[in-house]
Amino acid sequence: MSKRTAKDAHLPVGECVTQVQDILRQRLCHQRLPDKPEGVESQHRHLLELLKRTAIHGESNSVLIVGPRGAGKTMLLKCVLRDLLEDKEAQKSLLQVHLNGLLQTDDRIALKEITRQLHLENVVGDKVFGSFAENLGFLLEALKKGDRSSSRPVLFILDEFDLFAHHKNQTLLYNLFDVSQSAQAPIAVVGITCRLDVLELLEKRVKSRFSHRQIHLLSSLTFTQYLERVRTQLSLPDGFPDSRFAQDWNDGVKTLCGDKSVEEVLQRHYNSSKDVRSLHMLLMLCLSRVSVAKPAIKPADLLEASRLCFADAKANMLHGLSILELCLIIAMKHLNDVYEGEPFNHQMVHNEFKKFLQRKSNSMYNFEQPVILKAFEHLQQLELIRPVDGSSAKTQREYQLMRLMLDHSQIMEALQKYPQCPTDVKQWAMSAFG
């Protein structure tokens, strides 16, 4: 397509919306790497410098990237790797081993994975031969034989680093850090973890071999930077085929971010968590409402998405209970009020419910004991009430002590929203003492 037609190209609206969805979904759902990571330039430089020293100059290093969930640690590392591999020499000689604490739950599995990824000689196809001790010895031999000038640098990336610290004797960590401290094959060990106290988890001998180099990703965004981040996440890049549509879209996003109600909503989200991942979830909910009929994001979409994010799950579940179960919950609330949160059992709740029935003359809720027990068990299956820890085998079902997992205010709020709640039940709930 020549440059002239590219500038004047006007795609139909449906095609534009599909393209927008493609691009934004890649960004929000698939965590596509941005060209330049925002807000973490110094950390990026630091890490890149460190890894360059290993890859090009053959120096062994170890570093930990620490930050809360959703702060962008893996994204930072991937950006650094991408920039590192632009260098021809690094690309030629660097070997990478990616391990994850969730997958490699044992040192044995981890060792097999390392052997597989490095294509060492005891791997045939996929199967790794030998016992744990043999594999470990082989790997250490392979790493020991080299030195700075003759062997290829290896980069070990340990995701969920804190889970590796729970392995028996921390063998893998000890050996990796040991190799990185001694003058053997140049390796770099990069650990990624969400626990700030990760060093407490390491044994003394492992900790002493670690270089104590930590890169922290504690986000220090101000609210204006947060708003700016929202705008950039939703804006289309310059390479979009239909430039007029892209211009309209970006202008729409700018007005959206300037809207007062939207700012309030975003302020609320910012106050609860600053991390990028929850922002992506919110924007994804907004994006899903973009369609051909409505090819823009409106403030109402953001409000609706925010409402979905902040919905109380337990209140939603209370909405769907039957009247009998609701009465049982109100009886439990009264028991909690009178006895200040002491655990109760089914007989006490039934007793309380019977007191309510005696006051009302109608026999509409006069159910048999087994029916009430079935309703009680349903509440237990929904985990709205939980048994107090104890020997549940020895006590009968009706006498097992339970606790209510709901708050006073949650119950009252749910009652307001309950469809066609009978007035006597509501009055019973609001009365002070049973």
Place this chain on the structure above:
Amino acid sequence: MVLLTLTSAASGPCRWNGHWGRRRCHRPVAGGRRSMTALLQHPGYEDESLQRVAEQLPCREAQSAVLLSLMGQPQQYSYPSIFIYGHRASGKSHVMHVLLRELELPHATLSCVECVSGALLFQRVLLSLFGHEAAALLPRSASLSDFVRVYRQQCSLSPAEQTRFIVMEKAELLRDADANLLPALLRLQELVEDNVTVVLLSEIAWDKFRPNTGCFEPLLLHFPDYSKGELQQILSQDRHPSYSADFYSSYINILLGVFYSVCRDLRELRHLAALNFSKFCEPVAEGKVKETDTHKLWRNIEPHLKKAMQTVYLREVSSLQWEQMQQMEEKETGVVRGLSAHTHIELPYYSKFLLIAAYLASYNPARTDKRFFLKHHGKIKKTNFLKKNEKTSNHLLGPKPFPLDRLLAIFYSVVDNRVAPTASIFSQISSLVTLQLLAQVSHEDQLDAPKYKCAVSMDFICAISRTVNFDIVKYLYDFL
């Protein structure tokens, strides 16, 4: 005989009254054919398939529209994990199955109840997504690491052109599996680098799932419960072909009137509706009552439904027994032998007294034994026995443990004739423990002073004491 499949799928053509569509209607695209009934529209999917989807999902249009918009077009990425929660039988699995089946998306559905170990889960997923050869590549007790490795290999051989879905029902059981399974599944898209989305269905809120150190938060979707009108609409679709729709709707109305305040589970209500319909039509079939005479029909069916609540609803009698009872004449049915009736076993004479003594020992405080069981207890003021606080009523707190000596002491005073402490008495105590009418509280090694607790209910013990002409209520502290 009524053959019933307990699924929550509403089969058959649905009655489409146009007015209760207060849903998010997408405005029709220029050139769209259907205007009012095209409630689901999406550029990536054909209109006919979406129409079929909408027909099979009455009262769930809003939720399926939201799901469809989140799924996006098949080749686009979707959010890595979605968590759908809602009450039982609120249509979560049904909506997912219908969507995935009609739109022909690659998926793997499994129930966490069946996949007790991780290896079974991995095998199922690979089998559904990639076929037999892929599942065979997994080693014998496969770990998560093996699963991800095989998945990645298969992915490089056949990359995903459409989003792959893994749907897990009863996801609350994943919490009891290995600690790494749930967090890994939530970020499966990132771990295998493929266009895959994991959908978790559960009836428990997400707050109870979150691991200690956090995890990748899924997108939360709530499926609200059906309202009474929606339940009526869905249940009315099962109508019997030989009767009119209004007749069946009036039947459902009566049924909901009896059961709605107790149970809102769609599956249970459908089961009850199917079981009791023949009894409802009986007067009409015999010609005694016309179809429109609702009052007589109600009078006929209402006591029947009330009995159903005590028996079939509680699973006291099986559905088969219920149907047989309906066919017998009324005077022949007699007393319904429910499941709990089988706990009333015949005990020997002294065993009954031992049980009565155990009940008295469990529910009376030890200091009151003197007053009840000694002939000359002197003057004990009744005011000492006033109940201070209702909560301390022992019938609310449960049975208390008692030592064997106390049991025997009460037993000797309760039994009218003289009994020698022979081995047969003690062996009867052991058999009562085996029958689980008494529970042994002390450790099994403790032979010299074992402690027991009485595990029967008030109704049971009253029935037993009536057979031996013993007035137990007179001896209970709570009923003074």
